[in-house]
Amino acid sequence: MAIKQNTARSVNGEVTVEEFKEWLKRFDMDKDGRISREELRRAIRSIHKHFSGWKSSRGIQYADTDGDGFIGDNEIVNLVEFAQKVLGLQIVPY
Template sequence: MAIKGSSHPKTTVRSSGEEITVEEFRKWLKSFDTNKDGRISQDELRRAIRSIHVRFSGWKSKRGIRYADADADGFIEDDEIENLLDFAQKSLGLKIVTY
Protein backbone atom coordinates (compact mmCIF):
# COMPACT_ATOMS: atom_id res chain seq x y z
CA MET A 1 0.00 0.00 0.00
CA ALA A 2 1.28 3.46 -0.82
CA ILE A 3 0.91 6.41 1.46
CA LYS A 4 0.46 9.89 0.12
CA GLY A 5 2.31 12.82 1.58
CA SER A 6 -0.36 15.15 2.89
CA SER A 7 1.12 18.25 1.27
CA HIS A 8 2.02 16.48 -1.98
CA PRO A 9 -1.01 14.47 -3.12
CA LYS A 10 0.48 13.66 -6.53
CA THR A 11 3.44 11.79 -5.10
CA THR A 12 3.54 8.63 -3.09
CA VAL A 13 6.03 6.51 -1.25
CA ARG A 14 5.23 3.06 -0.04
CA SER A 15 5.01 2.25 3.62
CA SER A 16 7.74 0.44 5.48
CA GLY A 17 8.23 -3.12 4.29
CA GLU A 18 7.10 -2.55 0.70
CA GLU A 19 9.45 -1.97 -2.20
CA ILE A 20 9.85 1.17 -4.30
CA THR A 21 12.18 1.68 -7.21
CA VAL A 22 15.09 4.09 -7.27
CA GLU A 23 13.25 6.19 -9.85
CA GLU A 24 10.09 6.33 -7.69
CA PHE A 25 12.23 7.44 -4.74
CA ARG A 26 13.92 10.16 -6.81
CA LYS A 27 10.59 11.45 -8.13
CA TRP A 28 9.05 11.44 -4.65
CA LEU A 29 12.02 13.24 -3.10
CA LYS A 30 12.20 15.87 -5.84
CA SER A 31 8.54 16.72 -5.27
CA PHE A 32 9.68 18.28 -1.97
CA ASP A 33 12.09 20.68 -3.72
CA THR A 34 9.75 23.56 -3.01
CA ASN A 35 12.02 26.34 -4.27
CA LYS A 36 12.88 24.34 -7.44
CA ASP A 37 16.62 24.89 -7.11
CA GLY A 38 17.38 21.25 -7.94
CA ARG A 39 18.67 20.52 -4.45
CA ILE A 40 17.08 19.13 -1.29
CA SER A 41 17.66 21.19 1.85
CA GLN A 42 17.38 19.92 5.40
CA ASP A 43 13.95 21.54 5.73
CA GLU A 44 12.74 19.95 2.47
CA LEU A 45 14.05 16.57 3.60
CA ARG A 46 12.33 17.02 6.97
CA ARG A 47 9.02 17.64 5.18
CA ALA A 48 9.55 14.54 3.04
CA ILE A 49 10.29 12.38 6.08
CA ARG A 50 7.35 13.85 7.97
CA SER A 51 5.03 13.07 5.04
CA ILE A 52 5.56 9.35 5.57
CA HIS A 53 4.83 9.70 9.29
CA VAL A 54 8.32 8.93 10.60
CA ARG A 55 8.96 10.14 14.13
CA PHE A 56 11.77 12.58 14.88
CA SER A 57 11.73 13.97 11.35
CA GLY A 58 13.90 16.98 12.25
CA TRP A 59 16.60 14.83 13.80
CA LYS A 60 16.48 12.28 10.99
CA SER A 61 16.64 14.96 8.30
CA LYS A 62 19.77 16.41 9.88
CA ARG A 63 21.34 12.94 9.97
CA GLY A 64 20.22 12.29 6.38
CA ILE A 65 21.88 15.46 5.12
CA ARG A 66 25.13 14.65 6.95
CA TYR A 67 25.04 11.07 5.67
CA ALA A 68 24.39 11.88 2.02
CA ASP A 69 25.99 15.29 1.50
CA ALA A 70 29.33 14.32 -0.07
CA ASP A 71 30.51 17.89 -0.71
CA ALA A 72 29.32 19.16 2.72
CA ASP A 73 27.41 22.13 1.29
CA GLY A 74 24.28 21.37 3.32
CA PHE A 75 22.18 20.19 0.37
CA ILE A 76 21.48 16.96 -1.47
CA GLU A 77 22.11 17.34 -5.20
CA ASP A 78 21.19 14.82 -7.90
CA ASP A 79 24.55 13.06 -7.71
CA GLU A 80 24.14 12.61 -3.93
CA ILE A 81 20.69 11.04 -4.00
CA GLU A 82 22.33 7.61 -4.25
CA ASN A 83 23.85 8.26 -0.81
CA LEU A 84 20.43 9.19 0.53
CA LEU A 85 18.99 5.91 -0.77
CA ASP A 86 21.18 3.99 1.64
CA PHE A 87 20.14 6.25 4.53
CA ALA A 88 16.45 5.86 3.65
CA GLN A 89 16.73 2.09 3.73
CA LYS A 90 18.64 1.97 7.01
CA SER A 91 16.96 4.76 8.95
CA LEU A 92 13.49 5.14 7.46
CA GLY A 93 12.67 1.51 6.77
CA LEU A 94 12.09 1.99 3.05
CA LYS A 95 12.91 -0.90 0.73
CA ILE A 96 14.35 0.52 -2.46
CA VAL A 97 15.05 -1.82 -5.37
CA THR A 98 16.73 -1.44 -8.74
CA TYR A 99 14.56 -3.06 -11.39
Protein backbone atom coordinates in the same frame (compact mmCIF):
# COMPACT_ATOMS: atom_id res chain seq x y z
CA MET B 1 7.21 0.44 -1.52
CA ALA B 2 4.45 1.81 -3.59
CA ILE B 3 4.12 5.53 -3.82
CA LYS B 4 0.48 6.30 -3.26
CA GLN B 5 -1.09 8.56 -5.82
CA ASN B 6 -3.16 10.51 -3.31
CA THR B 7 -2.32 13.95 -2.01
CA ALA B 8 -0.59 12.59 1.10
CA ARG B 9 1.97 10.85 -1.12
CA SER B 10 3.38 8.34 1.29
CA VAL B 11 5.95 5.66 0.56
CA ASN B 12 4.86 2.15 1.47
CA GLY B 13 5.91 -1.28 0.27
CA GLU B 14 8.69 -1.33 -2.32
CA VAL B 15 9.81 1.38 -4.78
CA THR B 16 12.58 1.67 -7.32
CA VAL B 17 15.35 4.23 -7.02
CA GLU B 18 13.72 6.21 -9.84
CA GLU B 19 10.34 6.22 -8.06
CA PHE B 20 12.07 7.35 -4.87
CA LYS B 21 13.76 10.21 -6.76
CA GLU B 22 10.47 11.30 -8.33
CA TRP B 23 8.73 11.21 -4.95
CA LEU B 24 11.55 13.21 -3.35
CA LYS B 25 11.39 15.87 -6.10
CA ARG B 26 7.90 16.76 -4.88
CA PHE B 27 9.52 18.24 -1.76
CA ASP B 28 12.02 20.43 -3.66
CA MET B 29 10.07 23.57 -2.82
CA ASP B 30 12.43 26.06 -4.48
CA LYS B 31 12.89 23.83 -7.56
CA ASP B 32 16.68 24.15 -7.47
CA GLY B 33 17.24 20.42 -8.04
CA ARG B 34 18.67 19.92 -4.56
CA ILE B 35 17.09 18.76 -1.31
CA SER B 36 17.67 20.91 1.77
CA ARG B 37 17.34 19.80 5.37
CA GLU B 38 13.89 21.38 5.61
CA GLU B 39 12.73 19.75 2.39
CA LEU B 40 14.01 16.39 3.62
CA ARG B 41 12.24 16.94 6.94
CA ARG B 42 8.97 17.49 5.10
CA ALA B 43 9.50 14.32 3.06
CA ILE B 44 10.22 12.28 6.19
CA ARG B 45 7.22 13.77 7.96
CA SER B 46 4.98 12.90 4.99
CA ILE B 47 5.66 9.20 5.53
CA HIS B 48 4.76 9.56 9.20
CA LYS B 49 8.21 8.87 10.64
CA HIS B 50 8.93 10.19 14.12
CA PHE B 51 11.74 12.66 14.87
CA SER B 52 11.72 14.07 11.34
CA GLY B 53 13.91 17.04 12.34
CA TRP B 54 16.61 14.84 13.80
CA LYS B 55 16.40 12.31 10.97
CA SER B 56 16.61 15.01 8.31
CA SER B 57 19.75 16.43 9.93
CA ARG B 58 21.28 12.96 10.03
CA GLY B 59 20.23 12.34 6.42
CA ILE B 60 21.97 15.49 5.24
CA GLN B 61 25.11 14.59 7.19
CA TYR B 62 25.04 11.07 5.79
CA ALA B 63 24.40 11.89 2.14
CA ASP B 64 26.02 15.31 1.64
CA THR B 65 29.50 14.36 0.44
CA ASP B 66 30.52 17.82 -0.79
CA GLY B 67 29.49 19.56 2.44
CA ASP B 68 27.25 22.21 0.88
CA GLY B 69 24.28 21.34 3.12
CA PHE B 70 22.15 20.00 0.27
CA ILE B 71 21.54 16.66 -1.42
CA GLY B 72 22.22 16.96 -5.14
CA ASP B 73 21.63 14.44 -7.92
CA ASN B 74 25.10 12.98 -7.51
CA GLU B 75 24.45 12.35 -3.78
CA ILE B 76 21.02 10.73 -4.09
CA VAL B 77 22.54 7.24 -3.92
CA ASN B 78 23.77 8.10 -0.43
CA LEU B 79 20.30 9.29 0.54
CA VAL B 80 18.80 6.05 -0.78
CA GLU B 81 21.18 4.12 1.47
CA PHE B 82 20.21 6.32 4.44
CA ALA B 83 16.49 5.84 3.70
CA GLN B 84 16.94 2.08 3.71
CA LYS B 85 19.08 1.91 6.86
CA VAL B 86 17.50 4.58 9.05
CA LEU B 87 13.97 5.03 7.72
CA GLY B 88 13.40 1.38 6.90
CA LEU B 89 12.29 2.03 3.32
CA GLN B 90 12.54 -0.78 0.78
CA ILE B 91 14.17 0.67 -2.30
CA VAL B 92 15.20 -1.62 -5.15
CA PRO B 93 17.45 -0.75 -8.12
CA TYR B 94 14.73 -1.23 -10.80
